[in-house]
Amino acid sequence: MTNQLLLVDDDAPFRQRLQVTLERKGYTVHGAGSLAEARTLVAQVTPTHAVVDMRLGDGNGLDLVDELRGVSPEMRIVVLTGYGNLATAVAAVKAGAVDYLAKPADPDEIIRALEAEPGEKPAAPAEPMSADRVRWEHIQRVYELCERNVSETARRLKMHRRTLQRILAKRSPR
Structure with missing residues (x-):
C-alpha cells in the first residue's frame, strides 16, 4: 500500500513545489487549496499522512486536524504555519499533529516529521532565532x-x- 498524503495549503506555488518533492519521496499526494477541497478529498481517499497549513482562506487548519483524527486516528499529521507561536503549536499537538513547522519549511524537515517514530523528539535548531x-x-x-x-x-x-x-x-x- 502506498502512502497517501493530503497536502492542504492555499499558497498554490508552495503547494505545487512541495507536492512534487513529496511525490519523488514515494508519497501519493492529493493537494487541496482550502478546507472545503480537503474535506472533499478525504471523502474520496483515506490518507495515511497529512500536511496542513494553519491559516487557510476558508478557515483554520486546526479544525481539519481534528476531523482527520476522527477519520483515521493513526494518521501522521504535520501542521505548517507562517505565523507560528507557542499557543498555536500547543493547540496543533493537542489536536493530534505529530509536529508543527514554520513556513517556509524545508521539504526534508517535513518528511522527517512525517516519518519520525512515535515519541521521537526533534533535534534542537542549529541556529536559534535572533x-x-x-x-x-x-x-x-x-x-x-x-x-x-x-x-x-x-x-x-x-x-x-x-x-x-x-x-x-x-x-x-x-
Missing part, C-alpha cells in the same frame, strides 16, 4: 490577531503607528 527575529515574529503575530489593522496593532503593542508601518514594510530579520 532577538530581532523574535521581536519581528511577535509583531507579525499581533498584526495577524488584529486582522492586519495597523492602528489596533500599534495600540496593543504601545507603539506609534508610523513606527509600526516602517517595521511592517521591512523584510523579516534572519
Whole structure:
C-alpha cells in the first residue's frame, strides 16, 4: 500500500513545489487549496499522512486536524504555519499533529516529521532565532490577531503607528 498524503495549503506555488518533492519521496499526494477541497478529498481517499497549513482562506487548519483524527486516528499529521507561536503549536499537538513547522519549511524537515517514530523528539535548531527575529515574529503575530489593522496593532503593542508601518514594510530579520 502506498502512502497517501493530503497536502492542504492555499499558497498554490508552495503547494505545487512541495507536492512534487513529496511525490519523488514515494508519497501519493492529493493537494487541496482550502478546507472545503480537503474535506472533499478525504471523502474520496483515506490518507495515511497529512500536511496542513494553519491559516487557510476558508478557515483554520486546526479544525481539519481534528476531523482527520476522527477519520483515521493513526494518521501522521504535520501542521505548517507562517505565523507560528507557542499557543498555536500547543493547540496543533493537542489536536493530534505529530509536529508543527514554520513556513517556509524545508521539504526534508517535513518528511522527517512525517516519518519520525512515535515519541521521537526533534533535534534542537542549529541556529536559534535572533532577538530581532523574535521581536519581528511577535509583531507579525499581533498584526495577524488584529486582522492586519495597523492602528489596533500599534495600540496593543504601545507603539506609534508610523513606527509600526516602517517595521511592517521591512523584510523579516534572519
